[in-house]
Amino acid sequence: MDDALRQQIGRRGALALGAGALASSPLWAQSLVDLGFSENDGRRPLTDAFPGKTGMILQRTRGPLLETPMAAFDGALSDDPATPNDRFFVRWHYADIPLAVDAAAFRLHIKGAVNRALSLSLDAIQSMPAVEIAAVNQCSGNSRGLFGPRVPGAQWGNGAMGHAVWTGVRLADLLDRAGATGSHVKFAGLDQPPGDAPWFAKTLTLAEARSRDVIVAYGMNGVQLPLLNGFPLRLIVPGYYSTYWVKALDSIELLTGPDTGYWMEKAYRIPTAPRASVVPGAKDFPTAPIGRMLPRAFFTKADAQAVRGIAMGGDAGVAKVEWSIDAGKSWHAAQLGRDHGQYGFRRWAAVLPRGSHTVAVRATNVRGITQAADPIWNPGGYMRNVIETAKVTV
Amino acid sequence: MSRAFPLVALLLLLGGCQRYATPGETRTGGGARAIALSSQSITLPTESVTLPASAEIVSTNCTACHSAEQILTQPRLKPEQWATEVAKMRTAYKASIAEADDPKLVAALVALQDGTAR
Numbered sequence: 001m002d003d004a005l006r007q008q009i010g011r012r013g014a015l016a017l018g019a020g021a022l023a024s025s026p027l028w029a030q031s032l033v034d035l036g037f038s039e040n041d042g043r044r045p046l047t048d049a050f051p052g053k054t055g056m057i058l059q060r061t062r063g064p065l066l067e068t069p070m071a072a073f074d075g076a077l078s079d080d081p082a083t084p085n086d087r088f089f090v091r092w093h094y095a096d097i098p099l100a101v102d103a104a105a106f107r108l109h110i111k112g113a114v115n116r117a118l119s120l121s122l123d124a125i126q127s128m129p130a131v132e133i134a135a136v137n138q139c140s141g142n143s144r145g146l147f148g149p150r151v152p153g154a155q156w157g158n159g160a161m162g163h164a165v166w167t168g169v170r171l172a173d174l175l176d177r178a179g180a181t182g183s184h185v186k187f188a189g190l191d192q193p194p195g196d197a198p199w200f201a202k203t204l205t206l207a208e209a210r211s212r213d214v215i216v217a218y219g220m221n222g223v224q225l226p227l228l229n230g231f232p233l234r235l236i237v238p239g240y241y242s243t244y245w246v247k248a249l250d251s252i253e254l255l256t257g258p259d260t261g262y263w264m265e266k267a268y269r270i271p272t273a274p275r276a277s278v279v280p281g282a283k284d285f286p287t288a289p290i291g292r293m294l295p296r297a298f299f300t301k302a303d304a305q306a307v308r309g310i311a312m313g314g315d316a317g318v319a320k321v322e323w324s325i326d327a328g329k330s331w332h333a334a335q336l337g338r339d340h341g342q343y344g345f346r347r348w349a350a351v352l353p354r355g356s357h358t359v360a361v362r363a364t365n366v367r368g369i370t371q372a373a374d375p376i377w378n379p380g381g382y383m384r385n386v387i388e389t390a391k392v393t394v
Numbered sequence: 395m396s397r398a399f400p401l402v403a404l405l406l407l408l409g410g411c412q413r414y415a416t417p418g419e420t421r422t423g424g425g426a427r428a429i430a431l432s433s434q435s436i437t438l439p440t441e442s443v444t445l446p447a448s449a450e451i452v453s454t455n456c457t458a459c460h461s462a463e464q465i466l467t468q469p470r471l472k473p474e475q476w477a478t479e480v481a482k483m484r485t486a487y488k489a490s491i492a493e494a495d496d497p498k499l500v501a502a503l504v505a506l507q508d509g510t511a512r
Contacts, residue, residue, distance in 0.1 A: 197487040227436050
């Protein structure tokens with residue numbers, strides 16, 4: 001552990017001192033950020049050009065990929081950790097996304113292996129018992145740009161994630177209403193593929209889908225979802241990566257067997273090896289669909305005024321966040337902000353002794369799973385959760 | 395006052411609870427009816443990044459589906475890695491890229507990265 005962290009600090013030390021530590025610190029005039037990638041290729045413009053979005057890192061215009069700058073997550077321990085809707089990251093696979101949705105005409109279809117196929121209006125859905133849950137939505141490929149060796153794909157820094165309070169109805173209630181049978185549940189939305197490309201759809205087992213925490217949300221932080229985040233309905237799968245959180249959800253299909261479509265069989269798959277990690281360049285290893293998230297802790301500020309950030313437990317609550325200034329030989333408990341539920345962000349803050357330090361921070365969840373200092377590697381650039389470091393003088 | 399204070403405190407507590415989920419569980423209620431759903435319509439910005447004229451074969455084959463940033467922000471990829479990406483676009487996403495164009499397309503992608511200031 002110590003050696004791994006020391007090596008990592010050695011490798012990334014200079015980076016941590018600069019933009020890398022607080023990946024996405026503004027460079028000049030608030031117009032560019034540097035995500036601190038290894039080939040010095042992390043500079044991206046900040047944009048206000050997307051409707052309902054402010055100060056987002058522009059990764060791709062079409063289909064939109066917008067990243068949240070780390071500064072947008074910063075706050076005092078007592079501050080609400082929710083990511084404002086106008087700063088919440090955006091990720092669409094295809095360019096043909098819903099740009100207009102008529103709330104009165106919209107219908108959610110529940111079909112396939114059901115006793116009663118349903119076509120539900122938003123009014124009908126809102127008349128059902130409402131629930132809410134705070135949960136982090138994180139892209140499977142969050143932090144892909146920080147992989148070494150580098151891998152192709154959207155080159156995200158650490159900001160393809162956000163915490164919101166989601167309001168909606170339990171998926172289990174919808175499944176009961178339709179008299180769901182079968183073994184798997186397939187979800188699809190209003191976005192459309194180009195030409196003959198595979199329609200974007202994701203599938204959970206019926207048991208996963210029936211979890212009491214899985215909801216079909218029409219509210220995000222107390223208001224309707226922005227179109228770019230999936231208005232009018234979005235599947236919320238707390239503890240799972242965002243690939244399952246289907247946006248503009250209009251189709252729930254009960255299957256009698258596993259989904260053999262592209263988006264489950266070929267894409268978003270991780271090595272079955274421990275930590276989803278293989279030797280760089282490895283091929284033909286066994287894979288499985290990506291699923292549950294891992295604990296992570298991030299810096300949102302590391303300077304003479306404050307050393308603080310946010311943490312998540314992955315698929316379980318944050319048990320503790322610790323910091324180290326001796327390359328992992330000793331760890332000290334950080335202060336924690338309010339608990340907003342096991343799937344939410346938890347704010348943390350550290351009071352460091354005077355001096356110049358390389359500070360490392362790690363989160364441990366209530367299952368006892370903690371972060372490691374040695375980064376994983378897989379060709380998809382998925383599931384990065386290495387211990388983060390920053391250089392600071394206090 | 396002595397009776398009102400605990401009531402106020404209780405209301406504040408309840409009010410505080412209203413905002414957040416019970417740790418680890420979905421919570422019933424939450425003022426869902428207060429979330430009004432109204433039709434939305436947006437216009438996306440047009441892309442401002444373009445590929446150089448020398449990369450015409452890239453524009454022709456790649457930018458129908460995604461804007462130029464997708465290509466220009468990739469880490470440096472070896473020719474065989476670009477070839478894998480091109481093949482994936484054709485087989486998985488049914489992009490109409492002629493296989494005979496692959497060598498030229500891969501060479502253009504590599505040249506594009508070589509010519510891109512970092």
